Amino acid sequence: xxxxxxxxxxxxxxxxxxxxxxxxxxxxxxxxxxxxxxxxxxxxxxxxxxxxxxxxxxxxxxxxxxxxxxxxxxxxxxxxxxxxxxxxxxxxxxxxxxxxxxxxxxxxxxxxxxxxxxxxxxxxxxxxxxxxxxxxxxxxxxxxxxxxxxxxxxxxxxxxxxxxxxxxxxxxxxxxxxxxxxxxxxxxxxxxxxxxxxxxxxxxxxxxxxxxxxxxxxxxxxxxxxxxxxxxxxxxxxxxxxxxxxxxxxxxxxxxxxxxxxxxxxxxxxxxxxxxxxxxxxxxxxxxxxxxxxxxxxxxxxxxxxxxxxxxxxxxxxxxxxxxxxxxxxxxxxxxxxxxxxxxxxxxxxxxxxxxxxxxxxxxxxxxxxxxxxxxxxxxxxxxxxxxxxxxxxxxxxxxxxxxxxxxx
Amino acid sequence: xxxxxxxxxxxxxxxxxxxxxxxxxxxxxxxxxxxxxxxxxxxxxxxxxxxxxxxxxxxxxxxxxxxxxxxxxxxxxxxxxxxxxxxxxxxxxxxxxxxxxxxxxxxxxxxxxxxxxxxxxxxxxxxxxxxxxxxxxxxxxxxxxxxxxxxxxxxxxxxxxxxxxxxxxxxxxxxxxxxxxxxxxxxxxxxxxxxxxxxxxxxxxxxxxxxxxxxxxxxxxxxxxxxxxxxxxxxxxxxxxxxxxxxxxxxxxxxxxxxxxxxxxxxxxxxxxxxxxxxxxxxxxxxxxxxxxxxxxxxxxxxxxxxxxxxxxxxxxxxxxxxxxxxxxxxxxxxxxxxxxxxxxxxxxxxxxxxxxxxxxxxxxxxxxxxxxxxxxxxxxxxxxxxxxxxxxxxxxxxxxxxxxxxxx
Numbered sequence: 001x002x003x004x005x006x007x008x009x010x011x012x013x014x015x016x017x018x019x020x021x022x023x024x025x026x027x028x029x030x031x032x033x034x035x036x037x038x039x040x041x042x043x044x045x046x047x048x049x050x051x052x053x054x055x056x057x058x059x060x061x062x063x064x065x066x067x068x069x070x071x072x073x074x075x076x077x078x079x080x081x082x083x084x085x086x087x088x089x090x091x092x093x094x095x096x097x098x099x100x101x102x103x104x105x106x107x108x109x110x111x112x113x114x115x116x117x118x119x120x121x122x123x124x125x126x127x128x129x130x131x132x133x134x135x136x137x138x139x140x141x142x143x144x145x146x147x148x149x150x151x152x153x154x155x156x157x158x159x160x161x162x163x164x165x166x167x168x169x170x171x172x173x174x175x176x177x178x179x180x181x182x183x184x185x186x187x188x189x190x191x192x193x194x195x196x197x198x199x200x201x202x203x204x205x206x207x208x209x210x211x212x213x214x215x216x217x218x219x220x221x222x223x224x225x226x227x228x229x230x231x232x233x234x235x236x237x238x239x240x241x242x243x244x245x246x247x248x249x250x251x252x253x254x255x256x257x258x259x260x261x262x263x264x265x266x267x268x269x270x271x272x273x274x275x276x277x278x279x280x281x282x283x284x285x286x287x288x289x290x291x292x293x294x295x296x297x298x299x300x301x302x303x304x305x306x307x308x309x310x311x312x313x314x315x316x317x318x319x320x321x322x323x324x325x326x327x328x329x330x331x332x333x334x335x336x337x338x339x340x341x342x343x344x345x346x347x348x349x350x351x352x353x354x355x356x357x358x359x360x361x362x363x364x365x366x367x368x369x370x371x372x373x374x375x376x377x378x379x380x381x382x383x384x385x386x387x388x389x390x391x392x393x394x395x396x397x398x399x400x401x402x403x404x405x406x407x408x409x
Numbered sequence: 410x411x412x413x414x415x416x417x418x419x420x421x422x423x424x425x426x427x428x429x430x431x432x433x434x435x436x437x438x439x440x441x442x443x444x445x446x447x448x449x450x451x452x453x454x455x456x457x458x459x460x461x462x463x464x465x466x467x468x469x470x471x472x473x474x475x476x477x478x479x480x481x482x483x484x485x486x487x488x489x490x491x492x493x494x495x496x497x498x499x500x501x502x503x504x505x506x507x508x509x510x511x512x513x514x515x516x517x518x519x520x521x522x523x524x525x526x527x528x529x530x531x532x533x534x535x536x537x538x539x540x541x542x543x544x545x546x547x548x549x550x551x552x553x554x555x556x557x558x559x560x561x562x563x564x565x566x567x568x569x570x571x572x573x574x575x576x577x578x579x580x581x582x583x584x585x586x587x588x589x590x591x592x593x594x595x596x597x598x599x600x601x602x603x604x605x606x607x608x609x610x611x612x613x614x615x616x617x618x619x620x621x622x623x624x625x626x627x628x629x630x631x632x633x634x635x636x637x638x639x640x641x642x643x644x645x646x647x648x649x650x651x652x653x654x655x656x657x658x659x660x661x662x663x664x665x666x667x668x669x670x671x672x673x674x675x676x677x678x679x680x681x682x683x684x685x686x687x688x689x690x691x692x693x694x695x696x697x698x699x700x701x702x703x704x705x706x707x708x709x710x711x712x713x714x715x716x717x718x719x720x721x722x723x724x725x726x727x728x729x730x731x732x733x734x735x736x737x738x739x740x741x742x743x744x745x746x747x748x749x750x751x752x753x754x755x756x757x758x759x760x761x762x763x764x765x766x767x768x769x770x771x772x773x774x775x776x777x778x779x780x781x782x783x784x785x786x787x788x789x790x791x792x793x794x795x796x797x798x799x800x801x802x803x804x805x806x807x808x809x810x811x812x813x814x815x816x817x818x
Contacts, residue, residue: 195639
């Protein structure tokens with residue numbers, strides 16, 4: 001019991017230490033891929049791994065891997081990511097890495113001898129905000145070919161992905177060297193839900209049965225730029241008015257359908273002057289559905305809307321795919337193990353799907369993979385207000401530790 | 410006739426020389442207030458003024474004034490502006506400055522002796538895009554107090570207005586030294602229409618009877634940021650969906666009313682990630698009407714829409730005024746002079762209102778002021794495609810020269 005309290009305090013002090021890495025004035029965290037802020041938290045975590053007896057290494061894709069080289073055969077991989085969106089929450093990603101580290105600390109202190117290696121991982125760029133190079137770390141880890149065109153993509157400050165990689169001493173051409181999935185037995189990831197289901201139902205632990213399919217698009221509408229004061233209202237070809245019709249219409253159709261979600265997160269108009277009718281408007285579209293059919297419906301609804309709006313407003317439309325990921329079922333056996341571990345700890349439990357994409361999607365295509373969810377206060381994610389209560393953090397750490405023990409013995 | 414051809418060629422070569430000042434790859438011109446690009450064209454125009462026998466000076470507000478110090482009493486002021494919006498057209502502003510210079514050249518070559526001084530002016534920052542400090546040059550020239558808060562406004566690159574002024578050797582605190590309206594007898598401005606009326610009706614010359622009233626607003630809607638994947642569609646408080654409803658609704662109401670125009674030119678969402686529900690959305694609103702009652706109706710319609718959308722979507726709204734300018738009648742006597750000059754030149758003519766704001770609005774509150782419009786091809790303004798045919802440029806120069814002659818004799 002004294003041991004348990006001490007280690008729980010270590011986890012809590014690790015989580016409190018995150019304050020130092022990319023926190024802004026309103027309490028949000030910004031640690032974008034390949035940034036100095038991310039590097040600082042990666043280096044600190046590597047030190048924490050070393051202190052826990054792991055051998056840390058940053059691989060060719062910027063993934064931090066801390067190895068407990070015990071037993072024989074392929075490794076049990078446990079972790080999540082340390083990067084964030086702009087002004088994101090404290091626990092999104094970091095909670096999974098630090099509870100994975102905590103589980104190793106607890107098992108070592110209990111004298112547990114694993115039958116196979118246990119690796120703690122923090123994948124690079126799960127969020128993908130800076131270059132739309134979403135999950136580049138886990139894509140490289142599982143051996144996916146990273147399209148060469150991603151190398152030259154530029155962030156808002158004009159910095160190319162390959163340039164930022166070099167600031168970490170990494171080369172885009174070497175990404176394939178990060179492939180290590182062949183040495184992995186199974187993957188386990190704890191994450192805060194970032195949604196309202198567990199809190200609303202008063203449940204302690206969720207195990208993810210499948211991750212929704214995602215389609216990320218960049219839509220550009222083209223109209224005719226003109227002067228706001230001299231151009232009569234009839235006959236205008238205003239790209240932003242068209243975008244407004246699409247954004248509003250897509251939301252209404254998603255709400256009615258219930259089969260998919262649709263979100264427009266980013267938008268910009270050109271030329272962007274207060275007195276200029278926008279001749280161009282670009283916006284992002286994020287579509288998600290737990291079933292492949294729902295994703296198809298969502299795409300059809302968007303295409304239908306774009307056609308109707310372009311015809312009505314005299315606009316052209318182009319649609320570029322930023323990411324397309326099919327729905328991903330996770331491993332039912334590990335889900336049962338998580339269920340049993342929760343039950344043994346006296347915690348309530350449910351199976352659920354994940355509306356957010358996670359590195360587990362990539363791993364699940366190669367090895368048995370599963371995720372443990374803990375409640376998010378108010379269901380809030382990707383915002384400074386994101387929070388998981390201390391009690392729920394400890395419940396998650398407990399179930400994760402027990403699941404690691406069962407999978408590694 | 411030989412003289413006339415030579416001077417017409419001087420005007421055309423002056424207009425062609427604009428190529429060198431802020432032209433971008435797609436043919437648009439970007440010469441924002443207090444920028445190096447604007448300074449270059451101002452310095453070049455000052456040289457052209459000197460070559461035409463004028464005494465050029467850049468005043469405390471960055472206005473370029475070239476003086477023909479002849480006759481006695483107050484000066485006839487003729488001109489427009491040399492700054493542009495981002496990627497604007499060739500003739501917006503510059504045409505009025507260079508035809509004013511041309512009119513002086515022609516009158517001097519004809520041996521005309523003016524009864525009063527004639528000044529050619531290029532006002533600073535008519536467009537007001539960079540800091541929303543619209544028409545700061547003519548505001549200072551007529552003695553309006555420039556609100557001290559404008560000094561610290563920052564452009565998209567974080568440069569404050571007062572800093573950019575210093576790069577021209579000018580101090581924000583000295584703006585009031587630019588007041589010179591008391592030495593002005595009347596103001597005359599030639600401008601391309603930037604709208605479709607003259608071209609559609611096949612008319613050569615327009616004289617502006619009034620300039621529409623303008624209200625420029627910055628609207629911010631506040632909702633709740635959340636994760637796009639984990640937040641069910643019902644219950645979202647998406648600020649961008651709210652903005653879309655307002656933008657679309659405002660356009661529809663302006664179209665139905667016919668009393669006012671409404672344009673949303675700029676928009677941005679926060680946090681702005683592809684997978685984040687926008688918790689904040691800021692957009693500009695530009696409302697215009699020739700009658701004060703139309704402007705009131707426009708404001709009421711916007712307020713009504715904002716209330717309805719905020720109630721339906723669970724959002725908050727705040728509205729900041731960027732500029733408010735009442736409708737401005739111009740001088741009927743000068744309009745008659747322009748009409749007579751057009752008739753004498755065998756050109757078709759009409760009275761019309763201006764949907765765009767111009768420096769003449771500021772001048773008209775202090776001295777008799779008028780504007781000559783020439784046709785814009787396709788009615789296009791504030792875009793690289795803006796154009797006035799060579800024939801229409803010459804027609805305008807001819808009528809402007811004759812009007813200057815009549816007003817200065």
